[in-house]
Amino acid sequence: MPEITYAAALNRALAEAMREDPKVLILGEDIGSLGGIFTVTDGLLAEFGPERIRETPLSEASFMGCGIGLALCGWRPVVEIMFSDFLTMCMDQLCNQAAKLRYMSGGQATIPLTVRAPIGARNSAAAQHSQSPQAWFAHTPGLRVVLPATPADALGLLATAIECDDPVVVLEHKLLYGEKGLVPAGRHRVPLGKAEVKRPGTDLTLIGLSRMTQIALQAAEELANQDVDAEVVDLRSLVPLDRETVLASVARTRRAVVVDEGVIDFGVTAEIAALISTELFGELLAPVSRVGALATPVPFSPPLEKAVIPQVEDVTAAAWKCMQGKPTR
Amino acid sequence: MPEITYAAALNRALAEAMREDPKVLILGEDIGSLGGIFTVTDGLLAEFGPERIRETPLSEASFMGCGIGLALCGWRPVVEIMFSDFLTMCMDQLCNQAAKLRYMSGGQATIPLTVRAPIGARNSAAAQHSQSPQAWFAHTPGLRVVLPATPADALGLLATAIECDDPVVVLEHKLLYGEKGLVPAGRHRVPLGKAEVKRPGTDLTLIGLSRMTQIALQAAEELANQDVDAEVVDLRSLVPLDRETVLASVARTRRAVVVDEGVIDFGVTAEIAALISTELFGELLAPVSRVGALATPVPFSPPLEKAVIPQVEDVTAAAWKCMQGKPTR
Amino acid sequence: MKYLPAYRKMLLIRRFEERVAELHRAGLVPGFAHLYWGQEAIAVGVCHWLRDDDHILSTHRGHGHCLAKGADPARTLAEIMGRATGYCRGKGGSMHVAAFERGILGANGIVAASIPIATGVALASGLADDGRVTVVFFGDAAVEEGPFHESLNLASLWHLPLLFVCENNQYAISVPVQKRQGGRGAAAIAQAHGLETRRVDGNDAVAMLEASQWAVQRVREGKPVLLECATIRWGGHHSAQPTRRYRSREELQAAQAACPLARLEKRLIAQGEATPEELLEINAAIIAQVDEAERFARQSPFPEPGAATEDVYATQEGSG
Amino acid sequence: MKYLPAYRKMLLIRRFEERVAELHRAGLVPGFAHLYWGQEAIAVGVCHWLRDDDHILSTHRGHGHCLAKGADPARTLAEIMGRATGYCRGKGGSMHVAAFERGILGANGIVAASIPIATGVALASGLADDGRVTVVFFGDAAVEEGPFHESLNLASLWHLPLLFVCENNQYAISVPVQKRQGGRGAAAIAQAHGLETRRVDGNDAVAMLEASQWAVQRVREGKPVLLECATIRWGGHHSAQPTRRYRSREELQAAQAACPLARLEKRLIAQGEATPEELLEINAAIIAQVDEAERFARQSPFPEPGAATEDVYATQEGSG
Numbered sequence A, B: 001m002p003e004i005t006y007a008a009a010l011n012r013a014l015a016e017a018m019r020e021d022p023k024v025l026i027l028g029e030d031i032g033s034l035g036g037i038f039t040v041t042d043g044l045l046a047e048f049g050p051e052r053i054r055e056t057p058l059s060e061a062s063f064m065g066c067g068i069g070l071a072l073c074g075w076r077p078v079v080e081i082m083f084s085d086f087l088t089m090c091m092d093q094l095c096n097q098a099a100k101l102r103y104m105s106g107g108q109a110t111i112p113l114t115v116r117a118p119i120g121a122r123n124s125a126a127a128q129h130s131q132s133p134q135a136w137f138a139h140t141p142g143l144r145v146v147l148p149a150t151p152a153d154a155l156g157l158l159a160t161a162i163e164c165d166d167p168v169v170v171l172e173h174k175l176l177y178g179e180k181g182l183v184p185a186g187r188h189r190v191p192l193g194k195a196e197v198k199r200p201g202t203d204l205t206l207i208g209l210s211r212m213t214q215i216a217l218q219a220a221e222e223l224a225n226q227d228v229d230a231e232v233v234d235l236r237s238l239v240p241l242d243r244e245t246v247l248a249s250v251a252r253t254r255r256a257v258v259v260d261e262g263v264i265d266f267g268v269t270a271e272i273a274a275l276i277s278t279e280l281f282g283e284l285l286a287p288v289s290r291v292g293a294l295a296t297p298v299p300f301s302p303p304l305e306k307a308v309i310p311q312v313e314d315v316t317a318a319a320w321k322c323m324q325g326k327p328t329r
Numbered sequence C, D: 001m002k003y004l005p006a007y008r009k010m011l012l013i014r015r016f017e018e019r020v021a022e023l024h025r026a027g028l029v030p031g032f033a034h035l036y037w038g039q040e041a042i043a044v045g046v047c048h049w050l051r052d053d054d055h056i057l058s059t060h061r062g063h064g065h066c067l068a069k070g071a072d073p074a075r076t077l078a079e080i081m082g083r084a085t086g087y088c089r090g091k092g093g094s095m096h097v098a099a100f101e102r103g104i105l106g107a108n109g110i111v112a113a114s115i116p117i118a119t120g121v122a123l124a125s126g127l128a129d130d131g132r133v134t135v136v137f138f139g140d141a142a143v144e145e146g147p148f149h150e151s152l153n154l155a156s157l158w159h160l161p162l163l164f165v166c167e168n169n170q171y172a173i174s175v176p177v178q179k180r181q182g183g184r185g186a187a188a189i190a191q192a193h194g195l196e197t198r199r200v201d202g203n204d205a206v207a208m209l210e211a212s213q214w215a216v217q218r219v220r221e222g223k224p225v226l227l228e229c230a231t232i233r234w235g236g237h238h239s240a241q242p243t244r245r246y247r248s249r250e251e252l253q254a255a256q257a258a259c260p261l262a263r264l265e266k267r268l269i270a271q272g273e274a275t276p277e278e279l280l281e282i283n284a285a286i287i288a289q290v291d292e293a294e295r296f297a298r299q300s301p302f303p304e305p306g307a308a309t310e311d312v313y314a315t316q317e318g319s320g
């Protein structure tokens, strides 16, 4: 298995999809000669030409709509939004149109649209380039939402998303683009809606997604040094949500910490904590612990950014409280 | 105390604020001679003139921005968005600008902006005119979010929102506009961030907001006929969230049902259920039960709309399961 | 040219909308019904030149566009009445009628939202080089929404085979266009974006047919075009809305004096295409067609509640 | 007219941006820094005519606008370096510098987003009839975003005292304007909306000063105006970005040949406003000023982590 970066894995998923299916095309800003500001579309213009690597004006609302129209006509567009923060510019097209057209038309519309956008804080990009808005989209019926945490999952989830006949929002993490990992050499698909145990363990379950899965894995290593054996479950998909894998793990460990980079309040960790608390009522040894961003816009200055975004030590601290049966939040 | 409708109470709040403070003005579509499509601005044009009752083009993104600019200059604009579904047209201005400008400027910007928009399903308005997107805004730091359930709260919360120096999103319910209730004759304010026990009870707590508080009250009546004494807590504010009132009630009753008209998944009920499950770990007699809209866009046809939107019987059913200690969702 | 086919379509729309208003008053149409009466010449004038496989996208005021493009009145009415036999299985209703088999990709409840979608539909035709035309209808207020302008640029930049049809009926709900727009209107703006444009009297079927013939031809050759059609909204914003708060009776009467149907009738008789008796027969036949649509819709069942959770996704959980 | 004051401001911006680039390379500037070098004549030309209490709103490429409007270089640099003494207490950074006390209502990280906000600022001045001018600066790519167009309409409809300044530097990151716009550009579009407009050579300080004098005057009289200023981005999109993938060396060299500072120097000397020696002295003084700003910023502390949760709200929980 070759070792490649997350960005390269996404690039491979796009290139393979475009080779296999002439109906796949990409719309976005700076995806051509520049290869995307995070290099994900590097080399694609040369191979597939400007019709299918279609560089757009700065018009997120209308090129998202353009993707929807193409999808209605049998294309499989991949729309790249440069930062997930800019999805605010096309919320109507994504959440009122792409998400609802199939339903409102009684099943006539099929919208095989993939939307890619990077989330997360990286190197002081500040409040308008650092958001982790996954909860918004997970709360919007009609969309599917996935967040790969590794290069292999990036390849497999994006490939599956492009093949999916529904709109799929693929949220990538800026700090993961440069991370390397082993990726299967041949055809690789990760089903939507399947979480994965990324590290087996017995004492408690750390549930993460996107980069926070990596943070949870690091926390698990630290905990292991202190004789706590943490299992790490990577959600991978928010919609569909793999309730079974989450519940099976926590049913065994009877303790759970949920970690997400989005703001804690009304965010992803709330749904997972509510799910576990309800379904495993009476079986937990400690309340579910939630780790996430503080309820602020993401600040610019490095020490502030660090204070707001969850760190490994926040996860280990939550895990320790959980081991001691104390409620935390 | 006079009995007036929810729409009339909102109208009174607007008129009184405009009389008291010449810096209050309203921006929105059809708010002038028509008086707003839900009559909330009825009569204001005649009293305050077209400069302060400022009818806008159909440009939600830019008149929301216009409101922000006015707020930066010391005005207290009230921006009416005709249906909350259309907030998707101005998500950037609301969530990237209004919510963040104060923070990004290190406290230089003060944004006393009130945004009013109706939520909820009413009489088959279909998928693009029926949404209940409160969770999106509650998940956006920098915004305050309130949802009145009665005419008195409509008056008191809107009055407080207009006086607040922060952006406040006031989400009104379309089916409540015509509902009557007693309203204090004189000055009336409801603080942001204070829930209210709308019906005391001992056996379990029904936690609602907006119209779902009324549904919960009806459910409580039905339960009372069957000798179950339900307390009904109306959240009123999502941000700030009155954790104390919620927890105090459930600490007594030890059973909770959370009811919201938004989609269940990743919605308001998740946060409240997670809060209660964590803070009252080991003290509950049953898992927290969540009632909300099914995970679909809101359908048009009346029987379908009814199937998707929570009804009184959904709340009583959840309450019964809760009384029997069974997990529900 | 012969005008009877266009006349029939216009009359069908008129009688259909009158019936929708009646059924709404009778409580048989849930929700809002934004009626197209008075604007018939525009939809019919444009759709006259369309092929079956051409595409249209529409607005909240979409019944007329759908019928003009060939939607079955019975399935359209069934949808508007929330029945399981409606085009959208009762899930969409008046604001969301779609009939993909007729190239009708959907009415839309969000002002201007179908315009960006239309750019993608047109791009699909451009990429396939299939000669199909995409038409997007929208009201004067859509000109105030950003996505309209962004889409003009896309159409111009990418040479999309897309016809923009602006129906300027002077109002957005209660607010007249002069209180909403400071500039020189949709056509002037489109010109600044490099589109070819024409202003038309949208109450004159003959003028609409002529301008549309030109426009559809240009678009089929691969040039985006915008038509700005002046017309008048006859009723309230939706069928239940009174207008006295914002529109004088005189204004409406003047508007109705320009009735596109009455004008076309005169022309048909004057040029000997039909006698008054023949027009009465046509009218009777169309009323019978609308009666039949109503019978079909009334007899159709409402959807089963269980259908509410269908059609959210095309694929099963976990599948690709 | 005398050009030395404008020259000093332009030179300050140039030297400041060079310093930011250095500090970025040295790892002392977190995040992105989108530099304004090469475009100095525009900000300075416009701000030259502004009063202290006039307002400006800016973009991701905002350092030049802030300095031109009178921001303190030291507090600006401290902000860009994430220090507690920065204008925004280190919370905003390069893309969000604001200095309300100088009428600088903020740079903005979202393309075109400050334009709608500017309509409200201008409306506030209009309502107060205080004679203040609001200027909103934006790049050529903002012309592709819907809110720009909506705001043109608002400005036109409501006669806002608002000056739109489009800095057409030919690029949005890597994509040249011809690949993004099909129409006739910002000025033509603004005209269709009923605004007065002028196209200016934005690399020519004299032309910029002249056009801006007219424009600011018109706006002060209550007419919205758009200036379309042709210029060139000298560096990468941000200071760390190489441009070889999308821009030839020749293109850049031609651009730099039109250096607005060099041109203004020639003019100053030719018309006897300054000698070469005096210009060298000015340069030295400005470098000293930038040195001082750097010293201030370097010596300033980073914010305490606890500051992260401050400034989210103006009011306490539960208060009105």
Ligand SMILES: Cc1ncc(C[n+]2csc(CCOP(=O)(O)OP(=O)(O)O)c2C)c(N)n1
Pocket: B029, B058, B060, B082, B086, B089, C060, C061, C109, C110, C111, C138, C139, C140, C141, C142, C169, C171, C172, C173, C233, C237
């Ligand atoms: C984005 C958005 N804003 C507001 C509305 C509410 N609304 C529905 S139709 C309408 C007026 C539209 O006017 P116009 O586009 O001229 O079409 P007309 O109704 O005249 O046919 C308004 C304000 C909406 N549906 N979508």
Ligand SMILES: Cc1ncc(C[n+]2csc(CCOP(=O)(O)OP(=O)(O)O)c2C)c(N)n1
Pocket: A029, A058, A060, A082, A086, A089, D060, D061, D109, D110, D111, D138, D139, D140, D141, D142, D169, D171, D172, D173, D233, D237
């Ligand atoms: C809505 C939005 N889309 C995309 C971006 C990413 N982005 C930042 S600057 C930029 C290019 C802007 O070009 P232009 O407006 O011409 O300004 P310039 O950088 O040339 O000064 C892009 C695409 C953004 N910040 N906001």
Ligand SMILES: [Mg+2]
Pocket: C139, C140, C141, C167, C168, C169, C170, C171, C172, C173
């Ligand atoms: Mg209209």
Ligand SMILES: [Mg+2]
Pocket: D139, D140, D141, D167, D168, D169, D170, D171, D172, D173
């Ligand atoms: Mg540029």
